[in-house]
Amino acid sequence: MRAPRYWYERPGVMSTLMAPVGAMYAAATARRVARPPEVEPGVPVICIGNLNAGGTGKTPTAIFLAQRLVDRGLAPHVVTRGYGGAEVGPHRVDIKTDSADRVGDEALLLAAFAPTWVAKDRAAGARAAEGAGAEVVLLDDGFQNPAVAKALSVVVVDAQKGFGNGLCIPAGPLREPVAAGLKRADLLLSIGSDGAQEAFATRWGEAVSIPHLRGRLEPLPTGMPWRDLPVLAFAGIGHPEKFFATLQELGANVLHAEPLTDHQPLTNALMTRLAGDAKRLGAQLVTTEKDAVRLPAAFKHVVLPVPVRLVVDDPGPLEAALDRILPQA
Incomplete structure (x- = not known):
């Protein structure tokens, strides 16, 4: 399901x-987050x-955090709720x-970087991770869930979208008001281009009273010659247009861009259609890393x-915050 347009427009x-x-x-x-944690x-x-x-880029x-923790000599485990009908x-x-x-696709992607647990009950997931040797638990999502006591909370926001119209669901995109959420957070991370970061600071800067990190997503240098490569791109992520823009920045010739809904199943029928379209266009099929883990087996070696x-x-x-909460390796 796509977000309504009015979420990101003036009220x-x-x-x-x-x-x-x-x-x-x-x-x-507010009532939910005020409850005491079930597990510490x-x-x-x-x-x-x-x-x-x-x-938003969670x-x-x-x-990123898993890799920083490994660099510190620690063993992080990720706990995530999964998606839809996940375990x-x-x-x-595995x-x-x-x-x-x-x-879920995100859990499969995360598991390539750190031991990852899918648990609808986040408290049970945190206990399982700790029992299996986790020295740090990375809770993927769950900021509004009080089940597990948190040593550090990082709120992630898309710099281009910001906090939308500043209203809560269904009037806007927010799970809770900006002031209330940031009051409980330790760090804010906005992700986007320099222009998007400037726009975010102009619109929301006065609301940010906690340390504010700025980041961006950069393609890994894989040696792929993207310049002028004809591609048919598809993406089932929160904001597919960002992926298409990345390909254009790499110099790819995007002949067709197919936006899908977030986590949309990549059925054989859908992939057969896209592969046929790519063949007629003389284009290479490309997608995001997250979408790639959902590909049917027959298409895993066809899509880049x-x-x-x-x-x-x-x-x-961030490093200062980690120093405060982490055991010394």
């Missing part, structure tokens, strides 16, 4: 009509969350045997994934 008729329902949603969130693990828990519904942030868990993801249908990684301009505030 108008639709958002005004729905604002009272949004206020009730915000009040319910014996290891630090770092929550990677957001205030917006939908994709998965690349979790990968109830707690279940440790990238060799698990499918995206069972554990484009991996991206988070780059943070000044990780100093």
Whole structure:
């Protein structure tokens, strides 16, 4: 499902009509987050969350943090809820045997970087990770879930989209008001281009009273000669247009861009159609790293994934926060 356009426009008729329902949603969130945690693990828990519904860049942030923790000599485990009909868990993801249908695409991607647990019950997932030797738990999402005590909370936002119209669901994209959410957070990470970062600072800078990190997603240098390569691109992520823009920045000749809904199943019928379109256009099929894990087996060697990684301009505030909460290796 795509976000309504009015979520990211100045408040108008639709958002005004729905604002009272949004206020009730915000009040319910406030009651929920005020509950005491069910579990206080014996290891630090770092929550990677957001205030917006939908994709903001939490998965690349979790990968970035996992790699920083490994560099410090620590053993991070990721706990994620999964998506849709994913395994109830707690279940440790096995990238060799698990499918995206069972554990979710994000969990499969994360498991390539750190031991990853799918658990609808986040408290049970954190206990399972700790019992399996986790020295740090990375909680993927769950900022509004009080089940697990958090040592550090990082709120991630898309710099281009910002916090939308500043209203709560269904009047806007927010799970809770900006002021309330940032009051509970330790760090804010905005992800986007320099222009998007400037626009975010202009619109939301006065609301940010916590350390603010700025980052961007950069394609990994794989040696692929993208310049003038004819491609048919498809993406089932929160904001597919960002992936298409990345390909254009790489110099690829995007002959067709097919936006899909977030986590959309890549059925044989869909992939057969896209492969036929690519053949007629003389184009290479390309997709995101997250979409690639959902590909049917017959298409895994036909579609070229484009991996991206988070780059943070000044990780100093993050490193200082990690120093405060982490055991020394």
